[in-house]
Amino acid sequence: MSRQTNADVHSIHVRSQGNFRPTNRTSPPIQKPEPFDEIMTLHDLGFDPWFAAHAPESQPDGCSFARVCAVDRGSYCLGNESGEVPAELSGKLLYQSDRKADLPCVGDWVTAQYYDQGKAAIIHQVFPRKTYLRRRAAGGSVDQQMIAANVDIAFVVQSGHFDFNPNRLERYLFMTADGQVEPIVLLTKTDLLTLEELEQRLSIIASLTTARTLALSAVTGTGLDELRDVLAPGKTCCLLGSSGVGKTTIVNRLLGRDAFDTRTVSDSGEGVHTTTRRQLILLDSGAMLIDTPGMRELGVLGHGDTVDAGFGELGELAASCRFADCTHRHEPGCAVRAAIQRGDLQEERYANYLRLKKEAEYFEMSSLDKRKKDKSFGKLVKSVKKGMKG
Structure with a gap:
């Protein structure tokens, strides 16, 4: 720390x-x-x-x-x-x-x-955890990996330049919803964007979430004062994002010095991954900031209801579906599919919703099977130990 x-x-x-x-x-x-x-x-x-x-x-x-x-x-x-x-x-x-x-x-x-x-x-x-940030462990495992615990605010960092990825942003937002952590989106490297490009990026983010969004530039300092205002004493915040989006640079700017190593950005303007461990940093404001390594894989956990909560407009549309248990795939009278046909809902956002829903349901089912197997194995071990004592 x-x-x-x-x-x-x-x-x-x-x-x-x-x-x-x-x-x-x-x-x-x-x-x-x-x-x-x-x-x-x-x-x-x-x-x-x-x-x-x-x-x-x-x-x-x-x-x-x-x-x-x-x-x-x-x-x-x-x-x-x-x-x-x-x-x-x-x-x-x-x-x-x-x-x-x-x-x-x-x-x-x-x-x-x-x-x-x-x-x-x-x-x-x-201790029990008040809130948490977690993902599915890398690879084909159904295990979960804890990223951080007892976090008040998660800063979801997205590069405004070449690495801008709305689908990945939705996954991070799902992670925060799963752990009951308040999200704030940080759009970085805005100095590399034209005003038109910046407005387009902000419009896309606004279509995905009602979370507060801050546009930042570590080069010009734009948005840093707004970010500092969020960092209240006693609050624990966490930086989430892919490698090279500028998380460590944000930490250094908040500290006022190059306390942590960064590497020169590439010709494309993208950063290079440097953070190798998760660590809690105590800022001069009294807030705590957890810096995390970039994540190459972001498999979702949680359950279907959490996915629904992360896609609020789909939930509102679903309330008008003909069938209460509508999956929004093939059923007649589906208000979600009708919204897509009218152009009120983006096909890509709907497709991402289905992907996340499927992943969450798969993990929920697979993890339940795994817990049953682990429980059965535990009973077997206890039985063997009891037999050895006898």
Whole structure:
């Protein structure tokens, strides 16, 4: 977790939490940044009454609350009132987690036990998540991958130049709806657009969502003040978008310095992917910003109702369909198909709706089958263990 000061972007002091030592060290801890002289509170890190009410009822002796501020290939970094330290998972947490999605991700609140005079920690429990951002794991898996947790606002970043992709934008918007996160669309690289092109891009976005949209240019600074106004103290925001759309450049502009590496844009004006891990950055305004690597694949999760919620105008049209269970594919009296024929609804948007709906339904069915198989396998293991004891 990083924060801007007048001199640099730093970390938080580390405090001693006892001399507990782990017995199951796994991957090496994340290297923490240099310290700075400022005391934080859990409230500064986003701990509010909701988390206080959902804290684990019991916890191991000597544990305290902390927030996950970085995850990198199985290693973790935690932030608390007075420090930022590398951490690893307890053996019990690893054993009891049936899915990777149950393990901590950036933004999670956890209970942790500190050792080595407070220079490292063991994560024992993960709080319930108020909100989340997730996708289907890359490849053909039906598993889910957590992107971030307990996010208030998701900034969906779209390049206004060659990489502008309305279908991909709809997928990101579906991700935010699935996790109950407020979306704000950031249209970047507007300095590379003519006024006519900019208006066209904004018109397309407005046809897809009622979410607030900000047009930005990291070169001219256009829109950055409006973005800063959104970054209220205690709020957790997350940057979502493909590689090269300018997420890390936005972070650097908000910090006021080149705190994180970027690479020179290509001849086409598109950026090059540089962010390699998810990390929570504490801004000078008191807001927290999670930067994420670009996603090449964006398989959707959730269920059909979430897809419907993301396509509001289709839901309104569907209410006028002849059949209540209309699939909007072949049924007579379908108001959605009629709207397409009249030109009131774009064929491409309808096609994307069907694709997302099909993906969501497939995942819902496949994940249910997977849970049944995992449950059956778990029963088999317990039965074998019981037989061995007998």
